[in-house]
Amino acid sequence: MDIQFTEEQELLRSSVQRLLRDQYDFEARRKIVASEEGFSRTRWKVFAELGLLAAPFSEDAGGLGGGPLSTMIVMQEFGRHLVVEPFVETVVLAGGLIERLGTSEQKQGFIPGIIDGSRIWALAWTERASRFDFANVATKARREGGDYVLSGEKTMVMAAPWADHLIVSARTAGDNRDRGGVSLFVVERHAAGVNLQSFKSIDGRRAAEISLREVRGQLLGAEGEGVAALETCRDRAIGALCAEVVGAIGELNAATLDYSKTRKQFGTTIGSFQVLQHRMVDMFIAHQEALSLMQHLNLSLNAGDSGLSRLASGAKSKIGYAGKFVADQAVQLHGGMGMTDELNVGHYFKRISSINIQFGDPAFHVLRYAQLDAAA
């Protein structure tokens, strides 16, 4: 099942690698995170120039037709460098939803701005009571002429402070947990009635609470199809986030191994202690398994296999637990240094912790994996 990358894919990988090596080392990232906005529009433009933002889109939509495998390649490298720019939010989530659901007018209107790096997007689906359930939506939308008017509160919207546009889930029918009554809308971030309260997230990014008061939005897709669309979109996001975790795990393992070979205590390197050797072997195994499952999932996403959603949940869970184990142990084996803001290890720890919450934690997804099996 090992992936043999095409020449094009290899080219993509090496160009991302080169770019990040030159422009996104840990010190550069630290400056980006500490900046006023908390991300770099300059880097974002460079990503666009390199074609990264076009890679997964179909050629019809003006993209490079690389699909989920190109996303996987990009995200693995982004994971290695802890890239904070909103690739998943803008390209994978919003881009994916627009490409799948949008009218040709919407596609022509929105996708070029994503590809050329001029527009940033965020997906506002979480609410106070929603936890990880797309169907639990209290925000309301009602039809008014050709448009809709939205009111409600969205919470913990990642990348929202950076965004120009939002995709918002809102209820067009049914009660608060009714799957069939949720629809998606495109809302301008600066539209009248949109109010953001921004804050920093655990992984050094930015997020916001969003309140919508009689905000005009345009429907994306058909009424009532929001939950199904979000689920499909989540599968692809999981493919991307799993790749990011695998990239982070690889770096953590390399750093830990390196440290254990140089750090001396009791007159010898700590890597010579058997208890730590076995720990690092388990970290290695976790990496291998996560890598394999990540490839398996993304190949399935590429092929559009049936049963995909169950596999996505399985991967989110298994790779999430692997990431958590490796991150815990990487901090532990680095000792006090692993606890510092100065070293990159803790930042990988926090990014993995953040991914483990987004779109459902590993416990949520292992349960979903079981439930989808029972339902089949």
Next chain:
Amino acid sequence: MELALSAEDAAFRDEVRAFIADNYPAEMRVPNPETDLTKEQSLLWHRILHKKGWIAPLWPKEYGGPGWTVTQRFIFEQETSRAGTLPPLAFSVTMVAPVIYTFGNEAQKKKFLPRILSGEDWWCQGYSEPGSGSDLATVRTKAVREGDHYVVNGHKTWTTLAQHADWIFCLVRTDPNVKPQSGISFLLIDMKSPGVTVRPIITIDGSHEVNDVFLENVRVPVENLVGEENKGWTYAKFLLGNERTSMAGIGRSTRYLRKLKQIVKAEIPADDPAHLEFLRDIARVELDVLALEATELRVVAQMARGIDPGPAASLFKIRGTEIFQDITELTHRAIGNYGLAIREHPVSANCFMPGPDYGHTASEKYLNARKLSIYGGSNEIQRNIIAKAVLGL
């Protein structure tokens, strides 16, 4: 679970409980007392306990201890931690002071002990160095005798709350030509001495708890040497023993479990399958706490009969820290999407935090708790101690 208490001890427990309820400063009830209080605020409770004569339960009566039995000390520890009071600064009261009254001379006892009791002096610990973590005996900070002074040069690290400290107790190398354990001395250094520099270390939770302390040609009067020159390792080990006995943290874990249950109840509807999963996970941790508490009570009962628990204290450190890590992790998971947010440090009223109040410190606690299995002798080292000293391996 309770010790089988005599009527006298039960009355004492009630007295402690009532005293805390009546006197613990409201000002100290902040979201995270370990990071959100100023130095002055964190000393308020210390001063109240001092006035009451309860600040130093461990100390013999002649130096200002309350003269409690093992059982009373345990009751006090249990009540204060169950009530969530901020413990008096351990580095002062339970770490350096016992070294001073056990190994120090009369002048040192007279000079330092009253100021520790009153809270006038804040102490920090100069043990770890960049090259000496788990392997503490290799400390390289040098103290060279020049007349009636030592001249100290070196770099201490992970020094907790050194930014507030008036004094630092240091392990220094006074004889480089013998085996590492034999050339160490225990030196008390005034933080205001020329040549002492404190540099903050920010940890992954964003807080400033630990520091680097640089010592450059710091002149320390010889009278600040505790005990004998080159015998410092003995005193250091004595002190570390005191550090580890209080690490079971039953009261703290019990409090956090109670809070976790409330969060799960509020955040996850009973018909969500995750609800039952959380109840099961919480029950497992609760049983871990119960087993550790029963072990602690068994050890306390043995100590009351004069039996030394010895290195089994490492067991408390291992399990106490693992349990608390589990609880902070579950709490972080229980608040769901709000676990993505983290408070900014230093905490100010201007920083917006989303979500319900009870979730505001979940992220920082979860991150900060990773240190527990590392500091005070990593859990790997504690297991080595049990393997060697208890199991004879």
